[in-house]
């Protein structure tokens with residue numbers, strides 16, 4: 001029988017790279033234990049919600065056409081709502097991606113004359129067109145919704161003075177992005193977000209708060225909805241789909257907000273009553289069930305990557321020791337060549353399309369060329385092991401996912417191998 005090192009050699013990992021990884025891993029054991037505890041807690045949350053809602057085989061049946069009286073769809077939405085402690089939820093394969101879910105949540109709850117405020121700096125790239133920061137047909141701006149933004153202070157904290165000044169009689173909705181996205185600011189903890197929500201509601205009690213929860217689900221034991229968010233929004237091909245959901249998005253929140261989202265997604269008068277599940281419910285349920293464990297594997301991968309690259313002298317965000325509030329790891333690789341080598345490694349480690357080479361391309365919604373490495377079962381899924389980033393300084397690669405910890409580990413070792421092979425890194 002081959003030993004583990006020979007198995008890795010077969011996959012293309014040199015003995016030197018493997019040993020370097022093992023040295024780093026040895027120091028991470030206590031952190032990995034804490035992550036397992038967190039996953040155990042979240043597994044209990046999800047299981048409890050499934051049991052309370054009496055999920056049964058009948059919930060997995062396919063519906064077609066209008067999809068009236070779709071018990072499985074309605075119960076899945078109850079399971080999401082109960083897990084995230086909200087009154088209501090909209091969880092649909094008809095929501096095509098995270099941007100779509102966010103666009104629905106925003107356009108359903110903002111009317112002409114209203115103002116949207118981001119107190120955490122610029123939003124995720126694709127939202128620039130949704131909001132109209134970059135001109136786009138059908139943007140909120142075109143519909144007469146104005147936008148204001150308060151940047152973070154240089155140390156990455158909230159600029160409370162200017163947030164207070166920015167909240168005015170037109171401010172209807174405040175959007176808070178939990179994860180850093182393609183920025184190198186820190187990701188906010190749920191507790192920090194809770195403090196910001198409290199502050200905003202003290203300034204204006206009836207203001208709505210939406211949290212872009214992408215990549216944050218199940219990383220902690222609470223979600224922003226536990227601390228006052230009116231809506232939390234995300235993609236099912238990230239954390240809560242557990243890698244099994246082939247498409248979809250969710251909006252969990254107050255009944256008033258979510259009802260409006262239902263009307264926006266389908267049509268006024270129809271709302272959540274329509275929307276056939278097309279046979280996708282088994283993977284949506286099972287993915288949600290697996291999500292706490294899948295997220296824990298992705299988190300271990302992120303921490304492993306941070307510690308490897310920090311040791312090699314690269315700036316990593318978050319750093320090797322700080323606490324985690326999403327599954328994203330940014331590694332500033334300093335040159336386009338290093339970015340491409342890193343991504344080539346992630347690609348080569350994949351179960352699907354391992355033979356492909358990632359090349360930069362102009363992706364819709366992004367203003368710089370983007371390089372993406374992913375060999376995923378679900379196209380574009382970033383709860384699966386993937387790395388991407390815009391080709392612009394500081395040449396940061398955003399690394400995330402891994403359906404299993406072992407695959408995440410291989411991907412990181414392979415990225416390092418490619419950097420070593422290219423002569424960019426010396427061990």
Ligand SMILES: *Cc1c(COP(=O)(O)O)cnc(C)c1O
Pocket residue numbers: 097098099100124126177178179180181212214215235
């Ligand atoms: C991924 C992401 C989005 C957009 O989701 P897509 O599914 O790519 O449309 C929005 N916000 C954040 C923070 C994200 O990470």
